[in-house]
Amino acid sequence: xxxxxxxxxxxxxxxxxxxxxxxxxxxxxxxxxxxxxxxxxxxxxxxxxxxxxxxxxxxxxxxxxxxxxxxxxxxxxxxxxxxxxxxxxxxxxxxxxxxxxxxxxxxxxxxxxxxxxxxxxxxxxxxxxxxxxxxxxxxxxxxxxxxxxxxxxxxxxxxxxxxxxxxxxxxxxxxxxxxxxxxxx
Amino acid sequence: xxxxxxxxxxxxxxxxxxxxxxxxxxxxxxxxxxxxxxxxxxxxxxxxxxxxxxxxxxxxxxxxxxxxxxxxxxxxxxxxxxxxxxxxxxxxxxxxxxxxxxxxxxxxxxxxxxxxxxxxxxxxx
Numbered sequence: 066x067x068x069x070x071x072x073x074x075x076x077x078x079x080x081x082x083x084x085x086x087x088x089x090x091x092x093x094x095x096x097x098x099x100x101x102x103x104x105x106x107x108x109x110x111x112x113x114x115x116x117x118x119x120x121x122x123x124x125x126x127x128x129x130x131x132x133x134x135x136x137x138x139x140x141x142x143x144x145x146x147x148x149x150x151x152x153x154x155x156x157x158x159x160x161x162x163x164x165x166x167x168x169x170x171x172x173x174x175x176x177x178x179x180x181x182x183x184x185x186x187x188x189x190x191x192x193x194x195x196x197x198x199x200x201x202x203x204x205x206x207x208x209x210x211x212x213x214x215x216x217x218x219x220x221x222x223x224x225x226x227x228x229x230x231x232x233x234x235x236x237x238x239x240x241x242x243x244x245x246x247x248x249x250x
Numbered sequence: 251x252x253x254x255x256x257x258x259x260x261x262x263x264x265x266x267x268x269x270x271x272x273x274x275x276x277x278x279x280x281x282x283x284x285x286x287x288x289x290x291x292x293x294x295x296x297x298x299x300x301x302x303x304x305x306x307x308x309x310x311x312x313x314x315x316x317x318x319x320x321x322x323x324x325x326x327x328x329x330x331x332x333x334x335x336x337x338x339x340x341x342x343x344x345x346x347x348x349x350x351x352x353x354x355x356x357x358x359x360x361x362x363x364x365x366x367x368x369x370x371x372x373x374x375x
Binding site for chain 2: 066067072075076079083129131132135136137140180183184187190191208214215218219220221222226227228229230231232235236239240243
């Protein structure tokens with residue numbers, strides 16, 4: 066099991082980068098009115114066949130050769146469904162994959178979102194070839210981060226340049242804090 | 251809200267320096283396993299600790315911190331592998347933030363392998 070939803074997001078989004086996605090979209094949306102926390106991870110990577118999509122929630126299915134189990138997606142599915150939420154994967158070979166998990170926001174079994182800023186930061190810094198679009202919203206307040214936009218501003222300066230990396234982390238942490246206000250996600 | 255305007259200023263500040271940074275042949279490579287097994291066992295804080303400390307100490311031209319997938323030793327995660335040119339690979343197992351700091355100080359900076367955390371010392375091959 067993961068201890069934070071943000072770790073599930075990191076893990077599942079790693080799959081997107083391994084699927085050679087050029088753009089990975091991460092959406093985290095909390096709504097106290099609807100009592101939901103919705104997480105979407107969408108990529109334009111290699112996608113999966115219908116058969117693979119059916120098997121991917123089976124913990125004993127993996128395409129890896131280093132081990133025989135694949136727990137990333139089953140963990141995420143179980144975490145969402147155990148809070149009265151839902152879990153869905155839509156995928157098409159050559160088009161990409163979209164994973165959607167909805168959690169019951171106030172459900173006692175929902176683990177905290179955790180350090181989502183580190184998750185997004187890690188993904189950006191360690192996958193310089195992949196672009197990321199991140200949208201974080203709480204009760205209608207929101208902020209976004211788009212690495213395509215950042216790369217354009219930076220010209221040739223890489224995102225993992227220490228000072229740029231530090232800026233991205235601060236951008237994520239500060240803007241999340243302002244978006245959260247008094248809501249604890 | 252933090253804006254992108256700061257990024258523009260940052261670009262102008264670092265642009266001239268970036269060209270100087272290049273791959274160094276005798277760089278130490280430190281790799282942290284970040285597949286499901288590693289992440290679930292606590293690899294993210296280990297990776298971030300190593301990357302942050304290396305950055306803080308201004309060692310980014312000597313030590314490169316990166317991540318990898320699953321190497322098939324899931325029960326020993328978090329795993330940190332150290333590749334030094336001309337030396338055998340060192341594999342540290344069951345790492346945490348404190349152990350990572352120790353490995354950084356004694357091995358990556360000091361040059362002495364921290365035997366007690368290696369896979370070899372745990373009787374595994």
